[in-house]
Amino acid sequence: MRKITGSQMIIKCLKQEGVEVIFGYPGGKVIPLYDTLFDSDIRHILVRHEQGASHAADAYARATGKVGVCVSTSGPGATNLVTGIANAHMDSVPMVAITGQVATAEIGTDAFQEADITGITAPITKHNYLVKDINNLPSVIKEAFYIASTGRPGPVVIDIPVDISTAMIDENAEGKIDLPGYKPTYKGNQKQIKQAAKKIFESKKPVIFSGGGVISSGASEILTHFAQKAKIPVITSMLGLGSFPEDHPLALNMAGMHGTRYANMAFTETDLIIAVGARFDDRVTGKVSGFAPHASVIHIDIDPAEIGKIVDVTVPVVGNAKDVLTDLSQRYFELDNRKSIQKKKPWVDYLMGLKEKYPLMYDKKSPNLKPSYIVEKLYELTGGDAIICTEVGQNQMWAAQFYTYTKPRTWISSGGLGTMGFGLPAAIGAKTGRPDKTVIDIAGDGSIQMVSQELATAVSNQIPVKIMLLNNGYLGMVRQWQELFFKKRYAQTCIRECVDFVKLVEAYGGVGIRVTDKKDVEGAIKKALEIDNVVMVDFWIEGEENVYPMVAPGAPISEMLEWEY
Amino acid sequence: MSHIISVLVENKAGVLAKISGLFSRRGFNIDSLAVGTTEDKTVSRITIAVQADQRGIEQVVKQLYKLINVLKIQELEPANIVERELVLIKVATDAKNRAEILEIVNIFRANIVDVAKKSLLIEITGTSSKVEALRELLDPYGILELTRTGKIACTRGSKRL
Numbered sequence: 213m214r215k216i217t218g219s220q221m222i223i224k225c226l227k228q229e230g231v232e233v234i235f236g237y238p239g240g241k242v243i244p245l246y247d248t249l250f251d252s253d254i255r256h257i258l259v260r261h262e263q264g265a266s267h268a269a270d271a272y273a274r275a276t277g278k279v280g281v282c283v284s285t286s287g288p289g290a291t292n293l294v295t296g297i298a299n300a301h302m303d304s305v306p307m308v309a310i311t312g313q314v315a316t317a318e319i320g321t322d323a324f325q326e327a328d329i330t331g332i333t334a335p336i337t338k339h340n341y342l343v344k345d346i347n348n349l350p351s352v353i354k355e356a357f358y359i360a361s362t363g364r365p366g367p368v369v370i371d372i373p374v375d376i377s378t379a380m381i382d383e384n385a386e387g388k389i390d391l392p393g394y395k396p397t398y399k400g401n402q403k404q405i406k407q408a409a410k411k412i413f414e415s416k417k418p419v420i421f422s423g424g425g426v427i428s429s430g431a432s433e434i435l436t437h438f439a440q441k442a443k444i445p446v447i448t449s450m451l452g453l454g455s456f457p458e459d460h461p462l463a464l465n466m467a468g469m470h471g472t473r474y475a476n477m478a479f480t481e482t483d484l485i486i487a488v489g490a491r492f493d494d495r496v497t498g499k500v501s502g503f504a505p506h507a508s509v510i511h512i513d514i515d516p517a518e519i520g521k522i523v524d525v526t527v528p529v530v531g532n533a534k535d536v537l538t539d540l541s542q543r544y545f546e547l548d549n550r551k552s553i554q555k556k557k558p559w560v561d562y563l564m565g566l567k568e569k570y571p572l573m574y575d576k577k578s579p580n581l582k583p584s585y586i587v588e589k590l591y592e593l594t595g596g597d598a599i600i601c602t603e604v605g606q607n608q609m610w611a612a613q614f615y616t617y618t619k620p621r622t623w624i625s626s627g628g629l630g631t632m633g634f635g636l637p638a639a640i641g642a643k644t645g646r647p648d649k650t651v652i653d654i655a656g657d658g659s660i661q662m663v664s665q666e667l668a669t670a671v672s673n674q675i676p677v678k679i680m681l682l683n684n685g686y687l688g689m690v691r692q693w694q695e696l697f698f699k700k701r702y703a704q705t706c707i708r709e710c711v712d713f714v715k716l717v718e719a720y721g722g723v724g725i726r727v728t729d730k731k732d733v734e735g736a737i738k739k740a741l742e743i744d745n746v747v748m749v750d751f752w753i754e755g756e757e758n759v760y761p762m763v764a765p766g767a768p769i770s771e772m773l774e775w776e777y
Numbered sequence: 778m779s780h781i782i783s784v785l786v787e788n789k790a791g792v793l794a795k796i797s798g799l800f801s802r803r804g805f806n807i808d809s810l811a812v813g814t815t816e817d818k819t820v821s822r823i824t825i826a827v828q829a830d831q832r833g834i835e836q837v838v839k840q841l842y843k844l845i846n847v848l849k850i851q852e853l854e855p856a857n858i859v860e861r862e863l864v865l866i867k868v869a870t871d872a873k874n875r876a877e878i879l880e881i882v883n884i885f886r887a888n889i890v891d892v893a894k895k896s897l898l899i900e901i902t903g904t905s906s907k908v909e910a911l912r913e914l915l916d917p918y919g920i921l922e923l924t925r926t927g928k929i930a931c932t933r934g935s936k937r938l
Contacts, residue, residue: 517839
């Protein structure tokens with residue numbers, strides 16, 4: 213019986229799980245692991261801060277559908293992963309984070325670089341492990357990948373003390389999954405599905421509300437087919453962008469705080485919401501008591517805890533979006549759907565009218581450099597075929613509103629946690645997973661400064677991401693709130709004229725392009741897309757441009773601050 | 778409203794922390810919590826008394842189910858269970874009132890488990906209301922210390938959780 217080290221076993225298990233890429237950063241307690249990795253054909257992307265590793269792994273998972281993997285050392289390395297782990301948790305992203313830990317005998321002694329990472333991450337992981345016995349290692353890794361990728365996906369942390377990674381184990385030791393308390397439901401209850409079909413049949417004003425779960429379960433195609441055939445309009449949540457083609461006539465686009473007027477009105481007037489893989493986040497519902505006052509709700513979700521959490525549900529269906537939609541679609545079309553479609557037609561016509569009357573708008577005639585114009589141009593020049601990552605704030609909302617998402621996994625943005633600094637490492641992760649795609653980070657000058665060190669990661673690993681920096685010299689979204697709700701008192705939100713972003717990206721070995729004039733936008737984007745290197749285009753956009761429409765915090769989504777039509 | 782939830786969990790390190798953390802994180806107050814192994818040593822049973830409205834309790838149960846090490850959960854119907862708590866009460870006494878206290882203890886079918894010159898240690902097992910009644914009666918004598926296990930409960934009849 214040949215014995216191998218714990219580190220060798222880790223790498224062996226990772227390979228068995230099909231891991232091709234790890235995002236990570238070495239340190240004292242993972243030196244043995246990195247020593248083994250040195251001889252492995254698993255690709256390792258060295259980030260410049262562990263937060264970058266966790267975001268990159270997160271976006272890698274979102275772009276490919278595979279489990280993203282990140283590695284850090286103990287203590288500060290592990291705590292630096294925390295934001296990225298919380299981000300993945302909020303957005304249900306399959307991820308495995310491996311952290312080094314001090315030796316088992318030192319645990320609890322406040323040893324050098326010791327942090328209780330399983331304690332710290334308990335509320336922000338789907339599950340976590342501290343491996344105290346080398347014999348458990350293969351099973352723990354197997355279970356971690358299984359938990360991360362099944363049911364409602366989420367991050368799993370495996371904390372591995374350094375003496376475990378140097379201990380010896382039988383090379384043929386096999387892991388097995390033993391999780392008696394974990395049995396995710398995929399197939400929906402047929403009686404509930406039948407009832408849901410009946411509800412849809414009876415409804416005069418239905419809308420489908422498509423969330424991130426549709427994308428992660430691979431249900432976009434069936435959802436699109438169902439909506440199209442049943443002629444039911446589709447609203448998406450922010451994470452649901454790309455789950456239904458936005459260029460389709462039935463698309464009502466994104467709802468919520470910065471959603472379209474027609475989507476918010478559809479929610480307000482509908483008699484039936486068919487929610488699929490969406491969790492009624494407060495950014496979607498606004499004031500809950502004013503949300504969808506006339507609607508019954510069919511809620512399809514793989515996580516029973518999401519059903520009835522925020523809104524009252526008429527027909528709950530626990531299951532995987534893809535399986536349930538397949539069954540629901542079949543049930544529905546068994547009914548006389550021609551009659552049903554006829555009944556819904558006035559509603560659909562009404563919404564199509566709203567869509568025409570209240571499109572997303574900005575001052576198109578303005579000679580000034582408008583962020584919305586830049587995002588529209590990006591769509592045009594990429595043919596809608598790029599993967600768009602974003603930072604958080606105004607840049608994110610303009611990116612959500614003015615790019616047209618037609619395919620799943622082309623929109624990668626921090627939803628639930630709203631993590632500034634997500635976009636650049638996310639673009640690195642997405643491009644690593646999908647090297648065939650153009651990957652763009654639509655950034656803000658505030659957010660990107662939280663992670664600008666990752667420019668080094670992108671350049672040195674030859675990951676040619678394109679950064680479209682919507683530079684307004686402000687922490688723009690907070691400034692917008694200050695303008696609208698705090699009498700224009702711009703407390704700590706003006707960050708103008710501190711950084712020369714062109715020089716910054718050049719310092720890292722990338723290419724910088726500055727655009728200050730509307731007429732140069734197209735040329736700059738074209739050039740950026742052509743250059744086979746990391747490119748940052750520094751667009752000096754109008755400083756005090758706001759994101760509209762907007763629902764004031766605490767208001768119902770029917771009350772929108774508007775672009776003046 | 779008070780609810781009693783019985784949770785069967787895998788008997789592994791860190792599980793109790795995950796469960797109690799979930800309650801505080803989701804904004805629920807635990808009245809009492811008792812934990813110990815069951816007839817199966819690999820399984821522990823946690824009995825939690827919690828204040829919540831109906832929607833809240835549903836949410837707690839669903840969130841608990843999401844913890845990977847949680848095997849089974851049951852919200853116990855007060856009418857259909859036997860509920861017990863063990864409490865130790867140390868009361869100040871002197872020669873004059875000792876007999877009086879003993880009488881109270883006898884009426885409650887509680888036990889004296891330690892006698893000292895100036896105190897009595899009383900052990901009582903029962904429902905919370907019984908314990909509470911004894912506490913009230915002993916209060917005037919001066920309760921020096923009181924410690925309780927927290928509620929445990931079992932359903933009546935042969936059905937198992």
